[in-house]
Amino acid sequence: MKPKAQMIGVREETLAQHGAVSEPVVVEMAIGALKAARADFAVAISGIAGPDGGSEEKPVGTVWFAFASVSGEGITRRECFSGDRESVRRQATTYALQTLWQQFL
Numbered sequence: 593m594k595p596k597a598q599m600i601g602v603r604e605e606t607l608a609q610h611g612a613v614s615e616p617v618v619v620e621m622a623i624g625a626l627k628a629a630r631a632d633f634a635v636a637i638s639g640i641a642g643p644d645g646g647s648e649e650k651p652v653g654t655v656w657f658a659f660a661s662v663s664g665e666g667i668t669r670r671e672c673f674s675g676d677r678e679s680v681r682r683q684a685t686t687y688a689l690q691t692l693w694q695q696f697l
Contacts, residue, residue, distance in 0.1 A: 602625030613638050613650050615668050618658035625678045633696055635662045635688050641680040655684045661696055 597607065602617060603626035610616045621636030639655030646652035653673045658667045669691065673683040 597621075600628050602608050603605055605647075611650075613654060613656055615656055615658070615670065617668070618656045619660075619668060622658035622660040622666065626662065632662045633692060635659075637684055637688055639680065639684055641677045641684075643677060655680070655683075655687075656686055657691065659688075659692060659695060667694055667695060680693065 596660055599670075602620045606620055608615050618636040618638050621638065622634045625631070625636060626634035636658040637655060640646050640650055640652050641655075642652035643692075646654070651672065655673060656670050657669045657671070658666065659668075669687075671684070671687060673680045673687075675683070
C-alpha cells in the first residue's frame with residue numbers, strides 16, 4: 593500500500609476491490625483525512641486526468657469526490673471533465689472548492 597493511503601486509512605481490500613478511482617476509496621480517504629488532520633472538513637479527490645489510464649468504465653476525465661465534515665455530514669459525487677491533464681485537474685479543483693463552499697460553508 594502506498595504511504596499516503598496508509599496515512600489516511602484507506603484499506604487495501606477497498607483499493608483491490610474497487611480501484612483507486614472509486615466512490616468507496618474517496619469515502620475512506622475523506623474520513624481518514626478528517627481524522628488525521630483533526631479538521632472540520634475534508635475533501636478527497638481521485639481521478640483519471642489523462643492523457644492515458646482511462647477505460648470504457650472509467651474514461652479519462654472521470655473524477656470521484658468525497659466531502660466529509662466533523663458533524664458527520666458527507667456527500668460523494670462523480671464527474672467527468674474534458675480537456676488535457678492540466679484542464680481536468682483544474683476543473684476538479686474548482687469543482688471541489690465550489691462544492692465544499694455550497695454544501696458545507
